[in-house]
Amino acid sequence: MLIVSEEVREALAAGRPVVALESTIIAHGLPRPQNLQVALELEESVRREGAVPATVAVLDGRARVGLDKEQVERIASGDGIRKLGHRDLAPALATGASGATTVSGTAFLAARAGVRVFATGGLGGVHREWTSTQDESADLALLSRTRIAVVCAGVKSILDVPATLQRLETLGVTVAGYGTDRFPGFYLTDSGHPVDWTLNSPEEVASVLRAQDALGGPDSALIVANPVAEAEQLDPELHARVLAEALQECAGRGITGQAVTPFLLDFLVRHTDGASLRANLAAVRGNVRLAARVAAAWTR
Missing domain, CATH: 3.40.1790.10 (Indigoidine synthase domain)
Known part of the structure; x- marks a missing residue:
């Protein structure tokens, strides 16, 4: 139920830097369409520093560490995107829900994936x-x-x-x-x-x-x-x-x-x-x- 993107998985295996990013700011913290612009900007900022961004979210009952552009766009503009803390992850996965992870949800999933550094507001x-x-x-x-x-x-x-x-x-x-x-x-x-x-x-x-x-x-x-x-x-x-x-x-x-x-x-x-x-x-x-x-x- 935890899917680590290929880019993030390869970076972790090679010992290259990875930074986890929460998705609540995308779905619930900023107005549209600024939220998508900021989400992509933050990922690019991580890359400019030589690290790999790992935005965390749950999509269709699958916890994901590392999103592609289409998935980020879905979090930014999709309807019914829930706000998921750590306590919400199990029911979200069990019911096939989609949601943006808060600090607690992001930290939990990132650590499970082996990511050691997390940036938030x-x-x-x-x-x-x-x-x-x-x-x-x-x-x-x-x-x-x-x-x-x-x-x-x-x-x-x-x-x-x-x-x-x-x-x-x-x-x-x-x-x-x-x-x-x-x-x-x-x-x-x-x-x-x-x-x-x-x-x-x-x-x-x-x-x-x-x-x-x-x-x-x-x-x-x-x-x-x-x-x-x-x-x-x-x-x-x-x-x-x-x-x-x-x-x-x-x-x-x-x-x-x-x-x-x-x-x-x-x-x-x-x-x-x-x-x-x-x-x-x-x-x-x-x-x-x-x-x-x-x-x-x-x-x-």
Whole structure:
């Protein structure tokens, strides 16, 4: 039920660098037709750095690590493309469903295929009002038992960032800032919270991966928190104001559970005149480039 594309399979067998890419951003994170343009752009960015892209998705009940152009187009424009986390994979495969994989779904399938480096935008995490809702992304627990490096721009700033960092520590997931001792906030270069470790080159990241393997012990991810450039971040004051308005409106409408995150993200896009989306894309592009360089250093 897990199909690894010929290109990805040959690259892994030859010890060449491979970077896993999630497909949720294609199907659910960006408007059409920009979503397809960005998907193809990100794959090309991986190739320019000398690595092989492995976009992950489920099509007709088959989990795929590595898509061809026609399959990427189907994820971008097809109807009925579901959003699949790790928990959704078994029923999707059993029922012949098609879906785009989230962070947890992508990390699980990529690791099963032998891919060690994964690039995404921002992680899920502990939601605000967690004490009453108990709402926490499945990303965190999955990464605590999956040996993969995740290059990301921290966690989405609409979440409870300090609680998320505390949860990752409790779960034993290593978090390192790339070129910074501050934890990035997805749209923001600095979430306002520190990290314990700083890594300054792809080679240092690769050395940590090798040390993880040498030590053995429980499998867990390495989160490489790569901040969006200051010049490309969402203006922090605008972010704070619009997010406060979004949270107030969310509460006023009684929006809860899984509906909260898409509501807040959509609100930010609309009320920042698209600036949040531009910051999102800048972060993803930077993460993909860095992930390809890390994968190259890992295979050297």
